[in-house]
Amino acid sequence: MFSLDELRAGLAEHRPQILALVHAETSTGACQPLEGVGELCREFNCLLLADTVTSLGGLPLFLDDWGIDMAYSGSQKCLSCPPGISPLTLGPRAIAKLNQRQTKVPNWYLDLSMVGKYWGQERTYHHTAPISMIYALREALRLIAEEGLAERWSRHQANAERLWEGLASLGLKCHVEEPYRLPSLITVCIPEGVDGKAVTQKLLTDYNIEVGNGLGELAGQVWRIGLMGFNSRPENVLMVLDAFKETIG
Ligand SMILES: Cc1ncc(COP(=O)(O)O)c(C=O)c1O
Structure with a gap:
């Protein structure tokens, strides 16, 4: 996680055109606070891009209040929709930047100037829409509207707290201090002398529970437990705690 002071120092040193931050970092389980970052980026005339793949629908996210110029997410995490479609949003500063381009976007797939024409009045062909995925996303969003966004955030938080307490009692x-700990992805320190991979293998084969292994520098250091969307439920928390107790107890 970066503090506003660290971000300010980085922006002053490098003067980037875009600051890209991951809001909910799935490999470490840490939440990057974004409040105030948009204002900071405006001071440095820089756009703010947020990766909200593991936060959208699972924890508070206020794109406009936080001055986020661009954000993308995934359908398959806290939105609990099948994978294959990526929500994307651009604010006015990002669109202005796109419109000021002097050169063509050098690829087809992420050419947002063409995508804009596809969405707009012109309906210029850019790609074939994944219609069944759009219906799936609509249904996922309908379920979120039915539950209530704030209620959904509270549910994720409450179930994460159940898990944190249960883990502590085991x-x-x-791995992450509580103020920055994600409710959607919890990284658990593997105790000394425990073979982390053997535990995740046993959880999968004996309990049909898939717990992730650590990635990169955290390989062999942590387990990663997802509590996202439909899966963030008290019975799942109890099930995973029981399985851990039996496996490492
Ligand atoms: C924070 C974050 N960003 C990006 C991605 C990539 O998403 P996808 O696998 O849908 O391409 C992931 C996937 O786990 C992620 O956790």
Whole structure:
């Protein structure tokens, strides 16, 4: 996680055109606070791009209030929709930047100037729409509207807290300090002397529970437990805690 002071120092040193931050970091389980970052980026005439793949629908996210100029997400995490479609949003500063381009976008797939014409009045062909995925996303969003966004955020938080408490009672520590700990992806420190991969393998084969192994520098250091969307439920928390107890107890 970066503090506003660290971000300010980085922007002053590098003067980037875009600052890209991951809001909910799935490999570490950390939440990057975004409040105030948009204002900072405006001071440095820089756009703010947020990766909200593991946060959208699972924890508070206020794109406009936080001055986020562009954000993308995934359908398959806290939105609980099948994978294959990526929500994307651009604010006025990002669209202005796109419109000021002096050169053509050098690829087809992410040419947002062409995508804009496809969405707009012109309906210029850009791609074939994944219609069944759009219906699936609509249904996922309908379920969120039915539950209420704030209620959904509270549910994710409450179930994460159940898991954190249960892990502590098994003597397991979370990798991230609580103020920055994600409710959607919890990284658990593998205790000394425990073979982390053997545990995840046993959880999968004996309990049909898939817990992720650590990635990059955290390989062999942490387990990663997802509590996202439909899966963020008290019975799942109890099931995973029981399985851990039996496996490492
Ligand atoms: C924070 C974050 N960003 C991006 C991605 C990539 O998403 P996808 O696998 O849908 O391309 C992931 C996937 O896990 C992620 O967790």
